Amino acid sequence: MDSQPLTETHDEIVRVLRDDGTPDPAVDPGLSTEELRKLYSAMVRTRVIDERLVTLQRQGRIGFHIGSLGEEAAILGSAFALRERDWGFPCYREFGAALLRGLPLQRFIDNMFGNANDLVKGRQMPDHYTCRQARWGSISSPIGTQMSQAVGFAWAARLRKDDAVALVYFGDGSTSSNEFHVAMNFAGVFRTPTVFFCRNNGWAISVPVERQTASRTFAGKGIAYGVPGVRVDGNDVLAVIAVTRRAVERAARGEGATLIEALTYRVGGHSTSDDPNRYRDKKEVDPWLERDPIERFRRHLGRLGVWSESDEDTLRAEADRQVREAIAVAEKTAPPQLETLFEDVFADPPWHLVEQRAELLRGPRAPSAH
Amino acid sequence: MPQMNMVQAINDALRVAMKKDDRIVVLGEDVGKVGGVFRVTAGLYDEFGDDRVIDTPLSEGGIVGAAIGMALYGMVPVPEIQFADFIWPAYDQIVSELAKYRYRSGGEYPCKMVIRTPVGGGIRGGHYHSQHPEAHFIHVAGLKVVCPSNPYDAKGMLLAALADPDPVLYFEPKRIYRAAKGDVPEGEYTVPLESASVAREGRDVTVIAYGAMLYEALDAAERAAQEGVDCEVIDLRTLWPVDIRAIEASVEKTGRLVVVHEAPRTCGFGAELVSLVVERVFFHLQAPPRRVTGFDTPFPYTLEMEYLPLSHRILPALLETARA
Ligand SMILES: Cc1ncc(C[n+]2csc(CCOP(=O)(O)OP(=O)(O)O)c2C)c(N)n1
Ligand SMILES: [Mg+2]
Numbered sequence: 112m113d114s115q116p117l118t119e120t121h122d123e124i125v126r127v128l129r130d131d132g133t134p135d136p137a138v139d140p141g142l143s144t145e146e147l148r149k150l151y152s153a154m155v156r157t158r159v160i161d162e163r164l165v166t167l168q169r170q171g172r173i174g175f176h177i178g179s180l181g182e183e184a185a186i187l188g189s190a191f192a193l194r195e196r197d198w199g200f201p202c203y204r205e206f207g208a209a210l211l212r213g214l215p216l217q218r219f220i221d222n223m224f225g226n227a228n229d230l231v232k233g234r235q236m237p238d239h240y241t242c243r244q245a246r247w248g249s250i251s252s253p254i255g256t257q258m259s260q261a262v263g264f265a266w267a268a269r270l271r272k273d274d275a276v277a278l279v280y281f282g283d284g285s286t287s288s289n290e291f292h293v294a295m296n297f298a299g300v301f302r303t304p305t306v307f308f309c310r311n312n313g314w315a316i317s318v319p320v321e322r323q324t325a326s327r328t329f330a331g332k333g334i335a336y337g338v339p340g341v342r343v344d345g346n347d348v349l350a351v352i353a354v355t356r357r358a359v360e361r362a363a364r365g366e367g368a369t370l371i372e373a374l375t376y377r378v379g380g381h382s383t384s385d386d387p388n389r390y391r392d393k394k395e396v397d398p399w400l401e402r403d404p405i406e407r408f409r410r411h412l413g414r415l416g417v418w419s420e421s422d423e424d425t426l427r428a429e430a431d432r433q434v435r436e437a438i439a440v441a442e443k444t445a446p447p448q449l450e451t452l453f454e455d456v457f458a459d460p461p462w463h464l465v466e467q468r469a470e471l472l473r474g475p476r477a478p479s480a481h
Numbered sequence: 482m483p484q485m486n487m488v489q490a491i492n493d494a495l496r497v498a499m500k501k502d503d504r505i506v507v508l509g510e511d512v513g514k515v516g517g518v519f520r521v522t523a524g525l526y527d528e529f530g531d532d533r534v535i536d537t538p539l540s541e542g543g544i545v546g547a548a549i550g551m552a553l554y555g556m557v558p559v560p561e562i563q564f565a566d567f568i569w570p571a572y573d574q575i576v577s578e579l580a581k582y583r584y585r586s587g588g589e590y591p592c593k594m595v596i597r598t599p600v601g602g603g604i605r606g607g608h609y610h611s612q613h614p615e616a617h618f619i620h621v622a623g624l625k626v627v628c629p630s631n632p633y634d635a636k637g638m639l640l641a642a643l644a645d646p647d648p649v650l651y652f653e654p655k656r657i658y659r660a661a662k663g664d665v666p667e668g669e670y671t672v673p674l675e676s677a678s679v680a681r682e683g684r685d686v687t688v689i690a691y692g693a694m695l696y697e698a699l700d701a702a703e704r705a706a707q708e709g710v711d712c713e714v715i716d717l718r719t720l721w722p723v724d725i726r727a728i729e730a731s732v733e734k735t736g737r738l739v740v741v742h743e744a745p746r747t748c749g750f751g752a753e754l755v756s757l758v759v760e761r762v763f764f765h766l767q768a769p770p771r772r773v774t775g776f777d778t779p780f781p782y783t784l785e786m787e788y789l790p791l792s793h794r795i796l797p798a799l800l801e802t803a804r805a
Binding site: 174175225226233234235236239251252253254255284285287288289290315316317318322323324384385389390446447449451452453456463464467471474475476477478479 | 510511513514515516518536537538539540542543566567569570605606607608609610746747776777778779781782783784786787788789791793794796797
């Protein structure tokens, strides 16, 4: 990695965990035992929650879920590499990162149910949570919109002599959006302290990466904008941390933005609304199951002797219990009050919203919520 | 005659048209192998191949911009925007380019295409999978905007739109994609654009609706009938250019008007419809026209059924208008 300074773009893929399972000391971010355990636990917790949420959706208890199966290393590693004062601009697939950064589990599950305790007041679909206190952005479904915002946010921080960095998440498909190019260009011109974190998971719903770009790599797209790009094994959590840390440090030093391409794979469907068997061969998935980021990391921890089978059992049982408890609470929580519909459109509701609120409250109720 | 739902009827219209006219190409996100996230283009990729049913990179601006180029060359593109909520990256191409091409080139470059996109709420889609943005397009000179409410019209209007010389936005009410079923003739037929249909005849109040809300208006009209109020429900089908004669004729008969739409009230299409009626048949009116619409808030998730102008909100408006 030292032979690969973040000033130019390379095709090689940065890895820490080598094929024989040993870490490459030149790149290893050197986490403490406590950090390793914390990181691993967060990855497992993410998967346990994912699995519960998919089940809930199948049972009709929540409307939707968009999961991170197979992408936990990219999602958790990048968030782990941020410093306390940095900010995240998520897309819709990074709830695990938000939890790691401080979104309370209960609030996330409340969002999945769109109940009265949901921080977005039941206004958005599941997985469209928010948490300013965790320095985490507000999620929008339209692809790409968060990218130029992360550029402006980081730029503002620099203008105000604050060394905070903004990391923005997006997928391979999102690099085709108008916004990607606009954001990269602004970041290049103004050298903003932004980290562009591209989760290249192979697919944009049913569209494979070959339909998104004719470039050899996504990292290479940075060249045109004067933003260095780096490719990292997105299923190697230590490599993701190493690369993201360097990008964050570089940004904080005033050297500008970095584009990280994390190579990973969307093992599940796009969301609970999608059946990937319609468009991709199961055989394509198999090799990625072998590269499962959680298994891989656990083997590493086992070799280091910092993780045991009983640790594993305790963690899974605990994670499962926590998510079940949060679900039980969220499911019992009432939906948002009718009048909340009219709050936050403006800071203060103008006359027409006051009238419309009165009209709704005075009128008959909808026959069934759903 | 085969029974179809809306999805099947639209799919059938595309197949019929593509067989006959090889200038027609479908392009968009996930329209190919998987056949669209709502399965509207299912089977077309296998039948017509990758050159005519094209999965594009994820850029609505690119999809519509490229479609404009194809249209200028002489093809007939049918871009799909996966949800109308995601049409905004293409809005510049639609408003600044597509809508004005014929005019700004002195008629040298007509630009014909049909942009298909699912609209509307009631499917647990929250802010960004629920909106019904017709007013943003009707306001733009040079665009035709349609919104069928049943499989027969869906097929016939899509075939009419494909034969139309101008750009057409074809809005598909996704809440009734599978719920609205009916007989659909095989092969080719058209339902002329600019023709509204009278979905229920009545004497007391004219109710204008379209898309998924038509069924709510019809349900409210049945309930009003039990209270002795006889409503005439007009299904606009084509929103712009609207069938003004059908509206005038109905209001001349009833003297009362209620307009229903999902989109927010302020500057919604209802505002235009009410203005037209007030300007043109004012002296026939016996009560103030009413709008029953979505509220002037973003489209919500949990409370979406309270937000939508469903039958329970339409009924009181009908009764009050009838008795005003
Ligand atoms: C502007 C816009 N167009 C279309 C969509 C529908 N859509 C949602 S996710 C998605 C694919 C995104 O793929 P990618 O960026 O690779 O992210 P991933 O889902 O793989 O994490 C599409 C087309 C959208 N949300 N926004
Ligand atoms: Mg992707």
